[in-house]
Amino acid sequence: MTLLTDDQKQLHDMARSFLAEEGAIKKQLRHWRDSGCKDGFGHGLWKQFGELGLTGICIPEAQGGLGLGATEAALVLEEVGRNLTPSPLLTTAVAAVRALDGSAQGERWFPGIVAGDTVAALAIDEGQHHAPAAIALEARRSGNGFVLNGAKQFVVHGASADLIIVAARTGGSAGEHDGVTLFAVERDTSGLQIENVTLADASKAARLTLADVAVDADAVIGEVDGGWTPLARALDAGRAGAAAELVGLASGASDITVDYLKQRKQFGRLIGEFQALQHRAAHLYGEIEIARAAAYKAAELIDRNDPRAELMTAVAKAKAGRSAALAVQEGVQMHGGIGMTDEHDIGLYMKREAVLGRLFGDWRYHAGRVAELSG
Known part of the structure; x- marks a missing residue:
């Protein structure tokens, strides 16, 4: 394992003690599972993550985050795994943040993520198995924006997310990296249908159906056709x-x-x-x-x-x-x-x-x- 700096050791010790107490199985996983929570995790704990700065662990300091990296995120996530703590930390504060980094959409959504108020989800896969290059969901130009049509599966926290990052195809064909574009779609966007599904571990994922979902050009994350x-x-x-x-x-x-x-x-x-x-x-x-x-x-x-x-x-x-x-x-x-x-x-x-x-x-x-x- 990589030798840790003093700051990284301190972060790890904090995460370990905090999650052993607040993220314990009885207090979180069993509680939310047995109460039939539609989210599968506690928003109160997510807010506590924000108060500790963990929701902004990968967000630059200039945008209110800690400005740390994948190593620090790994230190915290190891303790999340040790305690089976249900939270959107991996999908929101790590994966989604990296997709949004450097974009105008990041400027918009990072404050809510840092505060522990916003949950984000990634909508990538469309089949039974993970195959990101096989994206076929269509994004067709319409006026000053795009119209999205298609479906996504295994969207973790999809029904709880304020923001859904949708990978769509604006060019090329399924199996190609070129022609993929990422869109920031808000949960209450017209034409977006969300089916919440409980997984084997009591966590939640969603099946999404997008039927003529209209978004403007500002919803594009990065460049059109350059979403890969x-x-x-x-x-x-x-x-x-x-x-x-x-x-x-x-x-x-x-x-x-x-x-x-x-x-x-x-x-x-x-x-x-x-x-x-x-x-x-x-x-x-x-x-x-x-x-x-x-x-x-x-x-x-x-x-x-x-x-x-x-x-x-x-x-x-x-x-x-x-x-x-x-x-x-x-x-x-x-x-x-x-x-x-x-x-x-x-x-x-x-x-x-x-x-x-x-x-x-x-x-x-x-x-x-x-x-x-x-x-």
Whole structure:
């Protein structure tokens, strides 16, 4: 893992203590799940994130943010994953902010994000699997603006978002990077239909239908036909952040599993004394540490604008996804029957991994990207 500066250590310590208290599973995930909340997260906690400056972690200081980078975001997101804290931090404060950075739309929406008042969502995928290049939603010129027609799936927090960043095609054809344009669409725009969906981990995503949604030219983020650049920037930031969150998830699942091994007795002995389980726990520890190193290396390269960042981000997302899957599988197995009950938290880690592991592309998608980018 990258050596941390004193300021980064201080940020990490603050995030760890804050989320262990305010973002704890019982206080957040279980509470909002059991209350049937339509958002799946608490706006009060999002406001607290804003008061701590975390919502503006990637927003420049000149625009009210902390002016930090992907590494600092990873430090916070690892603790979000460790506590399974439901929040729009990854999608809004990291991915969406990177898409908006440097645009007039960023000037408009950043103050609300910094304050913890605004939630943003990314509307990219249109099929069953992550395939951003396959964008086919049409944006047709009309007067001084555009008319959008098509559909999107797996729009995380789409029904709760004040701003939806829609990737549409103004030129070219599905599968091409050229001809993609990003649009800032407000939630109450006429013609936008939102179906809120509850995912396996009790988080919310949406299916969007855009039927003659009219937006003016000011809604364009960046350049017409040049949306792939801000989109790729947002995707890499989101993938690196998701990798860090998956590392935190894996660590949290591993911690409660190891604690269980130290408490559960069988045949008059603690099961943690059984060599087979020790070997499995040690193997898991090694896999998580490798994933952590990859996640922070990806964040570091993004912060340095290194051309290798795209490749390392794919490595990190693939490795973190595999490690998190191993952590929750081992956790449930080592807990035995109790691991299948809702009263025990280990099952919640498994459900979260099932969703987060696929956000911004699962490990198979990114293993393919690693092969492609490596020639």
